[in-house]
Amino acid sequence: MSDYSGGGGGCRRCCCSFILTSGLTALFMWLSLRTSPPVCSIQNFYVPALNKTANDTTNHTIYFDLKLDNENKDKGIYYDNITLTFNYLPNTTLQVANYTARAFYQGHKKSTRRKARLEAVGVPWEAAVAAGYNGTFRVDLATKVRYKIVFWSTKRHKLEVGTTLVVNETGKTVKKKGDRLKSGAPGLGFYGAPVALLVVLSVMVLVFV
Numbered sequence: 001m002s003d004y005s006g007g008g009g010g011c012r013r014c015c016c017s018f019i020l021t022s023g024l025t026a027l028f029m030w031l032s033l034r035t036s037p038p039v040c041s042i043q044n045f046y047v048p049a050l051n052k053t054a055n056d057t058t059n060h061t062i063y064f065d066l067k068l069d070n071e072n073k074d075k076g077i078y079y080d081n082i083t084l085t086f087n088y089l090p091n092t093t094l095q096v097a098n099y100t101a102r103a104f105y106q107g108h109k110k111s112t113r114r115k116a117r118l119e120a121v122g123v124p125w126e127a128a129v130a131a132g133y134n135g136t137f138r139v140d141l142a143t144k145v146r147y148k149i150v151f152w153s154t155k156r157h158k159l160e161v162g163t164t165l166v167v168n169e170t171g172k173t174v175k176k177k178g179d180r181l182k183s184g185a186p187g188l189g190f191y192g193a194p195v196a197l198l199v200v201l202s203v204m205v206l207v208f209v
C-alpha cells in the first residue's frame with residue numbers, strides 16, 4: 001500500500017494482494033452462486049359456486065392455474081413434489097382441498113404452469129352466498145428445491161409460501177394479475193450462508209491489512 005521499502009515490504013505487498021485476490025474471488029463466487037427462489041402465483045382462480053350469475057351452489061369445483069417462474073439468470077431448479085393446500089377462511093384449520101404437482105426440473109428463466117380443478121369439501125357455500133357471494137380462501141404451497149449451478153446442484157431448500165385469495169360475486173379473485181404466494185418469514189434464507197461467508201472474509205481483510 002504505502003511506499004515503504006524496508007525488508008518486509010515485499011512480503012507485505014504480496015500478502016495484501018493475496019487477501020485482495022481472495023476477497024475478490026469470494027465476492028465473485030458469491031455473485032455467481034447466489035440464488036433466488038422461484039416466484040409462485042395462483043392465476044385464474046375460479047369458484048363457480050360463488051358466481052352470482054351462475055346461481056349454482058351445488059357446483060363445488062375450484063379452478064386454478066399454478067404459475068412458477070424461475071428468475072435466475074443461469075440456474076435451473078429441481079422441484080420436489082409440490083403440494084398445495086386450500087383452507088376456507090376465517091377458519092384456518094378447515095382444509096377444503098389439496099393438490100400435488102409431480103417433481104420436475106425447470107430451466108433458467110423459464111415459466112411453468114400447472115392447471116388443475118379440484119372438488120372442494122366442507123365449504124359453507126350457502127353462508128358465503130348469503131354474505132354477498134364473498135369467499136376468502138387461504139392457499140399454501142410447500143416443496144423443496146435444489147438449484148442446478150453449471151454441473152452440480154445445491155442441497156434442498158425448503159420453499160413454503162402462501163396467500164389469501166379473495167373471491168367476489170364473479171367467482172374470481174379480485175386481483176386481476178394473479179395472486180403471488182409469499183413467504184411468511186422475512187428470512188435471509190437463501191442468501192444467509194454466502195453473506196455470512198462474505199462478512200467473515202471482509203473482517204479478515206480488515207484485520208490483516
Ligand SMILES: *[C@@H]1O[C@H](CO)[C@@H](O)[C@H](O)[C@H]1NC(C)=O
Binds near residue numbers: 053
Ligand atoms: C358466471 O356464470 C355465467 C352463467 O353461467 C357465465 O356466463 C360466466 O362466464 C361465469 N363467469 C365466469 C367468470 O366464468
Ligand SMILES: *[C@@H]1O[C@H](CO)[C@@H](O)[C@H](O)[C@H]1NC(C)=O
Binds near residue numbers: 055
Ligand atoms: C337461483 O336459483 C334458484 C333455484 O335454483 C331460484 O329459486 C332463484 O331465484 C335463483 N336466484 C337468482 C338470483 O337467479
Ligand SMILES: *[C@@H]1O[C@H](CO)[C@@H](O)[C@H](O)[C@H]1NC(C)=O
Binds near residue numbers: 059060
Ligand atoms: C361447474 O362449473 C363449471 C364452470 O361453469 C363447469 O364447467 C362444470 O361442469 C360445473 N360442474 C358441475 C358439477 O356442475
Ligand SMILES: *[C@@H]1O[C@H](CO)[C@@H](O)[C@H](O)[C@H]1NC(C)=O
Binds near residue numbers: 092
Ligand atoms: C374449523 O374447522 C374445523 C375442522 O373442520 C372444525 O373442527 C372447527 O370447529 C372449525 N372452527 C370454527 C371456528 O368454525
Ligand SMILES: *[C@@H]1O[C@H](CO)[C@@H](O)[C@H](O)[C@H]1NC(C)=O
Binds near residue numbers: 095097
Ligand atoms: C387431500 O385431499 C384428499 C381428498 O381430496 C384427502 O383424502 C387427504 O386427506 C387430503 N390430504 C391432506 C394432507 O389433508
Ligand SMILES: *[C@@H]1O[C@H](CO)[C@@H](O)[C@H](O)[C@H]1NC(C)=O
Binds near residue numbers: 081100101103
Ligand atoms: C410425488 O407425487 C406422486 C403423485 O402425485 C406420487 O406418486 C409420488 O410418490 C410422490 N413422490 C414423493 C417423493 O412424495
Ligand SMILES: *[C@@H]1O[C@H](CO)[C@@H](O)[C@H](O)[C@H]1NC(C)=O
Binds near residue numbers: 131132134168
Ligand atoms: C364482499 O366483498 C366486497 C368487495 O370485496 C365488499 O365491498 C363487501 O362488503 C363484501 N360483503 C360482505 C357481506 O362481506
Ligand SMILES: *[C@@H]1O[C@H](CO)[C@@H](O)[C@H](O)[C@H]1NC(C)=O
Binds near residue numbers: 175
Ligand atoms: C370482481 O372482481 C373482478 C375481477 O377483478 C372485477 O372485474 C369485478 O368488477 C369485481 N366485481 C365486484 C362486484 O366487485
